Amino acid sequence: MPGEPYQKGAGALRSDARHNRERILAAAREAYAARGIDVPLTAIARRAGVGVATLYRRFPTRAALVAEAFAEQLAVCAGLLDDALADPDPWRGFCTVVEKVCVMQAVDRGFTAAFLAQFPDGGTDYEQVRRRAEDGLVELVRRAKADGRLRADFAVSDLTLVLLANAGVAAEPQEVAVAASRRLAAYLLQSFRAQGARPLPPPAPLGLRNVHAGSR
Amino acid sequence: MPGEPYQKGAGALRSDARHNRERILAAAREAYAARGIDVPLTAIARRAGVGVATLYRRFPTRAALVAEAFAEQLAVCAGLLDDALADPDPWRGFCTVVEKVCVMQAVDRGFTAAFLAQFPDGGTDYEQVRRRAEDGLVELVRRAKADGRLRADFAVSDLTLVLLANAGVAAEPQEVAVAASRRLAAYLLQSFRAQGARPLPPPAPLGLRNVHAGSR
């Protein structure tokens, strides 16, 4: 989806409009990373050096802007998952995914909210991406279990649990957040190991599609 | 601190004022638990059946109201800690504290923010309570390590880590939150065990007094 060819026909943007669009997206990414997803639209517009109306016309709803702003990062995530599935060692792939996603959350404050947010009618093709990601995760978990390194009672929803928990530490200032997040990931991965596993309470009903995305 | 005797001298509240004060606190507690600490003051006032002015006069700053509203729960926490210290089995005490605090967080949305919030000049005696709690935690960790069940590289700041991580899942709707929180606590406690411990990245600089309390 990135690098879409410069359309020439109807529906194409004028050059200055395209330019502004990019500036808005850049400003939004910066602002989201630094201050979270709740930054006022006016702040983004100011940062981008455009009027509010421009921003608002280009991205009619807040969700639309968020979606576009984080498209790249979501693609990175998808790539991460593909890498993990390509790894001959499923447990290593599993760990890498968890660790890297945790870092991404810690580094970018808005990432979690964008990731979890549902774009029910945003017109984007996220639904498809999400479904593919979920399938990939299920498969990764299945393989890691079959390999005997991931505990058998691990639920796929536990990955959402990781996401939410890590979102909590990601709310801290960035430097603290990355250190804390790394440590949390290490702790959790340790307890996901099959070796030495102890009984657990039942998993929480935390599908990736029905979590409440409250701004983070 | 609760059950302060009905003062009669100067500084005492009139009976109706005292009554309203209680209603405000009750309303605040409900609202905080249900919607988090950011509920508008007007909503609390309406819920309490009083005017905004009354609320605002009785609690000049938002922090003051929060402090009073959560005093009871903080006392419960302190009691939990005392119980744990009184337990002859320090590891069991440690686990109980972690589990119970996690439940409290999951059940009450505002709890975390209130707990982490710094009341730098609120005039309350929280500073003292906090200090005592920290000392108690340090001691509990020390004993659990000496007992050989808590891993030696466990840092006291890891308890803050638990708090933050659990705050992330506590942001979900309550029913989901309690289930998820329970599972998270189980996972984390498992990896806090000395048995089967694996190396960890260094602890994060997460003192209880320098965490950033961003509304949760």
Added chain:
DNA sequence: GGATAAGTGGTGGGGGGCTTCCGCTTGCCT
């Protein structure tokens, strides 16, 4: 039971964010 001061609720100014409208500017195509 009445004087009195503490207590009360409604109301209005102030600020901030969201969204839309409108007259001007500017890239594009011929």
Added chain:
DNA sequence: AGGCAAGCGGAAGCCCCCCACCACTTATCC
């Protein structure tokens, strides 16, 4: 080069929340 529509920025209207003031009510004490 010139016409035209797409694009632009600012400003206005709206809503919500914070906070302070003020005329009225009511518990308390003698």
